[in-house]
Amino acid sequence: ETGVTQTPRHLVMGMTNKKSLKCEQHLGHNAMYWYKQSAKKPLELMFVYSLEERVENNSVPSRFSPECPNSSHLFLHLHTLQPEDSALYLCASSQDRQGTGELFFGEGSRLTVL
């Protein structure tokens, strides 16, 4: 496998469920990101990890909890979500967090909260 892989591709959950999104990158990158993409809104940066350390948390509600166990894997744990959290969640990686390297995106996980 190459690139950035996200699972599951589609997820439907109730507001009381707990689920997790998984991202894996095989590019040897040191930085990983979670973005939220909603219809007619810009990509919203949620979390940034650099060398497995969280370096940015953009005022994301605590019902979203990221985890980066190693430089190749990133999780987004979901708990008691709201219907407005329904969106496409994109994972990305880059060589480092300097901002000069391109982002490589996964295909995304389409989340629907009922």
Add this chain to the structure above:
Amino acid sequence: GQNIDQPTEMTATEGAIVQINCTYQTSGFNGLFWYQQHAGEAPTFLSYNVLDGLEEKGRFSSFLSRSKGYSYLLLKELQMKDSASYLCAHTDKLIFGTGTRLQVFP
């Protein structure tokens, strides 16, 4: 602030040239990315500008003016497969614009 503005939608015909503009606020600026995103797919990298001027890459070119906080993506010899959303992104804060949805008609 770090707002990025770009038009919501554009249309063009096959074989034509289209220019997609992007304006941004300049605080903490490192560079500007352009990405292409087809419906239902991941964004893919098109270009990166950090210096003023035009960067050409085949049918696609990107221009940057740092003093004006302005960039554009120029697409030449449009093809039907170029129908997609085009996102400009500020590299420092990794902030994206809303994207410009381009539709190419025969």
